[in-house]
Amino acid sequence: MWMVAEAYTRMRRHKYVNVKSMIDSKCLYDANRCAANVMVGKTIRLVSVVMAVSLLQGCFGAPSIDDTMDEYTARLSRVLDKPLTQEAFSQEALPDSTLATSNIALPSHTYPTLAELGNNVTPLNINIREFYAIQDCELGRIVAERNTALGKTQLPSQRLQYEHRLLNVLANCEARLQAADNPIASTVAAWRKQKQAQYQSVWANVVQTSTEMKLGLSMAGAPLQASENKDAKATVNALNFINGLAETLKQKNVVNTNVEASANNNGELEQQLQIIASSRLPAKLWQTQAVLNNRLALLNQVLAPALNNVKCENGIDSDKATILRNVFYLYFIEEIQPIASTLNSYHYQLQPLWKQWAENAALSAPFKAHIRTHAIDNFVQYSATMKAHVSLWQDFLGRCNLSPTAP
Numbered sequence: 001m002w003m004v005a006e007a008y009t010r011m012r013r014h015k016y017v018n019v020k021s022m023i024d025s026k027c028l029y030d031a032n033r034c035a036a037n038v039m040v041g042k043t044i045r046l047v048s049v050v051m052a053v054s055l056l057q058g059c060f061g062a063p064s065i066d067d068t069m070d071e072y073t074a075r076l077s078r079v080l081d082k083p084l085t086q087e088a089f090s091q092e093a094l095p096d097s098t099l100a101t102s103n104i105a106l107p108s109h110t111y112p113t114l115a116e117l118g119n120n121v122t123p124l125n126i127n128i129r130e131f132y133a134i135q136d137c138e139l140g141r142i143v144a145e146r147n148t149a150l151g152k153t154q155l156p157s158q159r160l161q162y163e164h165r166l167l168n169v170l171a172n173c174e175a176r177l178q179a180a181d182n183p184i185a186s187t188v189a190a191w192r193k194q195k196q197a198q199y200q201s202v203w204a205n206v207v208q209t210s211t212e213m214k215l216g217l218s219m220a221g222a223p224l225q226a227s228e229n230k231d232a233k234a235t236v237n238a239l240n241f242i243n244g245l246a247e248t249l250k251q252k253n254v255v256n257t258n259v260e261a262s263a264n265n266n267g268e269l270e271q272q273l274q275i276i277a278s279s280r281l282p283a284k285l286w287q288t289q290a291v292l293n294n295r296l297a298l299l300n301q302v303l304a305p306a307l308n309n310v311k312c313e314n315g316i317d318s319d320k321a322t323i324l325r326n327v328f329y330l331y332f333i334e335e336i337q338p339i340a341s342t343l344n345s346y347h348y349q350l351q352p353l354w355k356q357w358a359e360n361a362a363l364s365a366p367f368k369a370h371i372r373t374h375a376i377d378n379f380v381q382y383s384a385t386m387k388a389h390v391s392l393w394q395d396f397l398g399r400c401n402l403s404p405t406a407p
Contacts, residue, residue: 064223065288065339069295072331076299079323080306084299102297102385104378107286111218112366117208119201119362121159124191133184137173142166156205157269160245163202167195200362203246207357208367212277217370220287221280226338231279236349238272239282243353245269246360282350285343286374289382292340296389304392312400321400326407328393333404340386347379 063071077084126134126143134140142165154162170192177185207213215221216235312321354375358368397404 065291065336066223066295068331068335068339069291072327072336073295073299075327075331076303076306076324079320079327080310082302082306084302084306102381103294104290104381105373106290107218107220107283107370107374110370110373111214112364112370114209116366117205117364119205119208119364121198121201121205122194124194126191130184130187133182134173134188137176138169139166139173139188142169156202156210157273160202160206161269163195163199167192167199170195200246200360204360204362204364206245207242208364210273212273215283216276216280217282219280220283222284224284224288224339224343226335226342229279229281229284229342231275232281232346234275235279235281236346238275239350239353241272242269242276243356246362281346282375285346285350286378288339288343289374289378292336292343293378293382293385296385300385300388300392307392307396310396310400316401318400321396321402322407325397325400325402325404328397329404329406332389332393344383347375350375 073084123146124143131140131143134143142162146162146166170188174185174188174192177188222230307324310321310324311318354371357363358372358376360368393404
């Protein structure tokens with residue numbers, strides 16, 4: 001805090017500053033706040049809070065996208081001397097129906113209930129005679145394991161690992177029984193086909209009902225940052241790892257060895273799920289795009305006419321126009337766009353995965369609707385809203401012969 005106090009003391013020594021000289025000397029630390037308090041030619045008091053806030057942010061981390069949007073909107077509002085928040089407008093000025101069509105839901109509000117997601121997987125029906133007939137195979141031990149108390153309460157990830165082992169043991173047992181001309185071989189072959197047909201449903205239960213996946217796909221936790229997002233890159237790999245486990249035996253005695261090794265490594269699958277739960281990257285992306293879309297969609301509607309009223313006669317910029325450009329640069333270009341760029345980068349890295357899941361027959365319709373809503377539909381809407389906001393500023397800066405450069 002001594003740094004904040006020192007900054008405040010130094011700034012008090014230079015209590016007043018002229019707006020024009022401040023712009024010319026590029027000492028405009030907080031141009032939009034200045035515009036709210038003075039008109040051209042008047043003197044103002046330089047606000048030391050700006051430096052204090054900057055120093056504190058360095059200590060406590062970057063603000064959330066909501067905080068940044070609050071600042072961006074507030075600064076524009078002060079410069080334009082016009083309210084730019086939803087609460088400030090009457091129903092006539094901004095109908096509820098307009099907001100309803102432009103707003104998109106947060107991922108935590110759309111994730112289906114557990115009852116809508118789980119796939120029922122029918123267990124093998126093995127009678128006593130058949131059970132004793134397979135005791136020479138490892139199959140007997142694997143089947144008995146499933147009937148224990150722990151076996152009956154397996155987590156989705158544990159069940160997937162069990163099913164992998166079971167499929168491989170069934171294939172090996174079937175081959176041994178056939179070589180011995182044992183008639184039970186045909187029964188084991190039928191079991192293998194049954195479990196192979198069910199495997200996608202078991203995998204889908206990991207994706208849809210695991211606690212770690214629910215956290216990753218619906219509960220954002222910490223906000224997305226332009227950089228330093230914990231485990232973000234690792235999450236992309238983790239999601240693709242889990243997607244790869246959807247592959248299994250394609251025909252008798254033919255095993256995808258990479259998938260088999262991954263599924264049978266209990267620690268590996270659990271570790272990948274923990275990475276997803278820690279990062280919660282998809283939920284962060286979807287929450288950030290919802291916040292940006294909803295805030296900018298409202299701002300676009302009220303900012304467009306306000307900017308049109310700013311005079312730039314014959315293409316000559318005014319001090320007010322310059323200050324607005326500075327606000328746009330300092331908040332949108334410097335703070336909001338880097339976060340949007342990070343969002344877009346991870347979205348395109350994950351896009352092939354989302355398309356696969358949106359079309360996967362083993363995943364439930366409510367789950368696929370959740371994926372399509374946020375990873376496809378809402379991203380398109382968010383992108384259009386961002387583009388509209390940039391176009392709005394391009395028109396204004398072009399009319400005032402200004403470029404979106406640093407003040």
